[in-house]
Amino acid sequence: METSLILVLLLAPFLGFLFNVFFGKAVGKSVSGIVGTLSVVVSFAVTLYFFLQVNQTGKPISVSLFDWISFRDFNVNFGILLDQLSLLWLLFVTGIGSLIHLYSIGYMHDDENMHKFFAYLNLFIFFMVTLVTGSNLLVMFIGWEGVGLCSYLLIGFWYKNTEYNNAAKKAFIMNRIGDLGFLIGIFIIASLYTTLDYGQLKELIVGGTNGGNTYWIGAACLALFIGACGKSAQIPLYTWLPDAMAGPTPVSALIHAATMVTAGIFMITRMNFLFDLAPQIQNIIAIVGAVTALVAATIGLVQNDIKKVLAYSTVSQLGLMFLALGLGAYEIAVFHVITHAFFKACLFLGSGSVIHALHGEQDMRKMGGLKKVMKITFVTFLISSLAISGIPPFSGFFSKDEILMTAFHSNIALWGIASLASIMTAFYMFRLLYLTFFKNFRGTEEQKHHLHESPGLITFPLIVLAILATVGGAISLPGNSWLNGYLEPVFTKVSHEAHHFGNTEYMLMGIAVIGGLIGIGIAYMKYIKQSQVPGEDSEITGFSKVLYNKYYVDEVYDFLFVKPLNALSRFFRDTIEPALSSLVYGFGRTANYIGTSGKTLQNGSIGFYLFGFVLGVAAILTYLFLAQ
Amino acid sequence: MQNILQEIGIENYIFLSALLFCVGVFGVLFRRNTIIMFMSIEIMLNAVNLLFVAFSTYHQDAQGQVFVFFSMAVAAAEVAVGLAILVSIFRNLSSIDIDNLKNLKG
Numbered sequence: 006m007e008t009s010l011i012l013v014l015l016l017a018p019f020l021g022f023l024f025n026v027f028f029g030k031a032v033g034k035s036v037s038g039i040v041g042t043l044s045v046v047v048s049f050a051v052t053l054y055f056f057l058q059v060n061q062t063g064k065p066i067s068v069s070l071f072d073w074i075s076f077r078d079f080n081v082n083f084g085i086l087l088d089q090l091s092l093l094w095l096l097f098v099t100g101i102g103s104l105i106h107l108y109s110i111g112y113m114h115d116d117e118n119m120h121k122f123f124a125y126l127n128l129f130i131f132f133m134v135t136l137v138t139g140s141n142l143l144v145m146f147i148g149w150e151g152v153g154l155c156s157y158l159l160i161g162f163w164y165k166n167t168e169y170n171n172a173a174k175k176a177f178i179m180n181r182i183g184d185l186g187f188l189i190g191i192f193i194i195a196s197l198y199t200t201l202d203y204g205q206l207k208e209l210i211v212g213g214t215n216g217g218n219t220y221w222i223g224a225a226c227l228a229l230f231i232g233a234c235g236k237s238a239q240i241p242l243y244t245w246l247p248d249a250m251a252g253p254t255p256v257s258a259l260i261h262a263a264t265m266v267t268a269g270i271f272m273i274t275r276m277n278f279l280f281d282l283a284p285q286i287q288n289i290i291a292i293v294g295a296v297t298a299l300v301a302a303t304i305g306l307v308q309n310d311i312k313k314v315l316a317y318s319t320v321s322q323l324g325l326m327f328l329a330l331g332l333g334a335y336e337i338a339v340f341h342v343i344t345h346a347f348f349k350a351c352l353f354l355g356s357g358s359v360i361h362a363l364h365g366e367q368d369m370r371k372m373g374g375l376k377k378v379m380k381i382t383f384v385t386f387l388i389s390s391l392a393i394s395g396i397p398p399f400s401g402f403f404s405k406d407e408i409l410m411t412a413f414h415s416n417i418a419l420w421g422i423a424s425l426a427s428i429m430t431a432f433y434m435f436r437l438l439y440l441t442f443f444k445n446f447r448g449t450e451e452q453k454h455h456l457h458e459s460p461g462l463i464t465f466p467l468i469v470l471a472i473l474a475t476v477g478g479a480i481s482l483p484g485n486s487w488l489n490g491y492l493e494p495v496f497t498k499v500s501h502e503a504h505h506f507g508n509t510e511y512m513l514m515g516i517a518v519i520g521g522l523i524g525i526g527i528a529y530m531k532y533i534k535q536s537q538v539p540g541e542d543s544e545i546t547g548f549s550k551v552l553y554n555k556y557y558v559d560e561v562y563d564f565l566f567v568k569p570l571n572a573l574s575r576f577f578r579d580t581i582e583p584a585l586s587s588l589v590y591g592f593g594r595t596a597n598y599i600g601t602s603g604k605t606l607q608n609g610s611i612g613f614y615l616f617g618f619v620l621g622v623a624a625i626l627t628y629l630f631l632a633q
Numbered sequence: 634m635q636n637i638l639q640e641i642g643i644e645n646y647i648f649l650s651a652l653l654f655c656v657g658v659f660g661v662l663f664r665r666n667t668i669i670m671f672m673s674i675e676i677m678l679n680a681v682n683l684l685f686v687a688f689s690t691y692h693q694d695a696q697g698q699v700f701v702f703f704s705m706a707v708a709a710a711e712v713a714v715g716l717a718i719l720v721s722i723f724r725n726l727s728s729i730d731i732d733n734l735k736n737l738k739g
Contacts, residue, residue: 608735609734609735609736610731610732610735611731611734612662612665612732615661619658619661619662
């Protein structure tokens, strides 16, 4: 019963994928979309069933489907583990996934390749479910690679545009770098513990096996962290995520905001027992997270593409989650993942709704005044913006506040950086909101004429997500956290005795809220009071130009890696390859030359042959005499 | 037997043999008539036979002379084969000049 239900959970999206690949074009757009959506809804329903069961019994469900690799004493099962952590992740992957599928039916309806879009989305959900539910690192790796593939396919969905294809390739290659790290981490763990199963690993590590070998454990953690960096867009591998906005907006919402990019956080949370043994790596994670949060937030301040702002905000928020991970506060990172999934999915879908209304326009300088026509989109967007800015009582406030509080208790510098990033977040989110929805419309007359609220299929997911973004914080209220209790079995040590709530905590909370309000206030002054509109690209000067050009990181990478690599390729193509081939050709040519010139010796004249013969005999005799 | 070698030293036989051999070699190298070349080859063979016999006497060992008999028998057979080839060449080319035999050219 359980096994078959798990198979339903796992295979429903895959069957949806197969259906859409083979019959999607034949059955038409509506059926294709409905089948795609239903297959994810089925997964969601099964997940919900298991979630309620596990929540009640507290016992994880573990099923081994088949033996995959058996080599001496090293065994890998293709196993499924449904414990508190994976079920939580599944809930929002399939839940938000369903909503976004529904949204896509409305959003992608004019696209000729809609069946392909749903096929890819379903495949993505399948791999994401594999990633989350696998009972060992290798199964997770299958999902990990699979979601990378789907991300590539969906970023380059509009494949006729070369720029989009380049963005897809960039994402794929950046991810490959991380994947290599992940793989090396898996190898190290396999050689240290001869198992990859989470349960066995946890037992071994908690039992103290190899506890002295901190050097290798640290190396494994670092390698895994590099993998997480690639997938979750942290410095130095974050540049692919903003470019990934080339994909259709539902993809940005699902893959590049809510689910796939949180895979790195999931992995580190999964391996928390290992990371606990490597405090120096945890420090690195915390610092990388904090710096990423700040850097991405500063870039987000000046971007003018509505999706780019959201992309940098995603990178920044992921940075905050990594900060929490680095501080050992896994449950808080998970909490922020969940609330972030709600409000960021809502923001992306909202921006999609705006782009839909403007027929593909993404530049905020050409928007404005949409509040009047797109009421539902505006309200949901406002709620999500408040949530991401950390304004109570919206969900983002609780999760972000907990991260800040944890940071404050361990390192005040990290707290400062994170707080600064939060203020900036509030600023650029409201800059986005004001520029898009307030004042007068700045686009063309024709666009203005066509402005409309999006259809129900698009607004319904927005409403649901906005509600979740509002109340999502309830799962982990300060002092009375359902989430912490629920996740407790996943972690080895309860690192934080529930925060003792005193004056400091209330003060921090106050500072965070005031910071958020200051950010919003500055945005209000600039864009509502003074009615500023960001200038044309050529007018941007000074430091904002550096920010607008993303610190020239792409150019630096181009200079440091791409150009030398291209030069190396050219060197190999123009120098090494000709040299090698001329060597090989040389053998042939020499043989040929010897042949043609030797041919003339065989001139058919018997006298000549005899002369050669006698000469040869004479030479041999002479040699023999001389040799004696 | 011994007295023959005493009268004429062994080295004279060797010189004669070498001379005969060289005559054969030069005959082969410089004559164009196939029959004469063939005869030159026979001269070389007989030069060697002579040497065999001379050393056989010198060493008081009959083995060398036995070899000469074999060698002469084989030579006779070889002459028969060689002449047959010559006849066949002559029938094909109406000539036995080796300069005309260039069909083996590569």
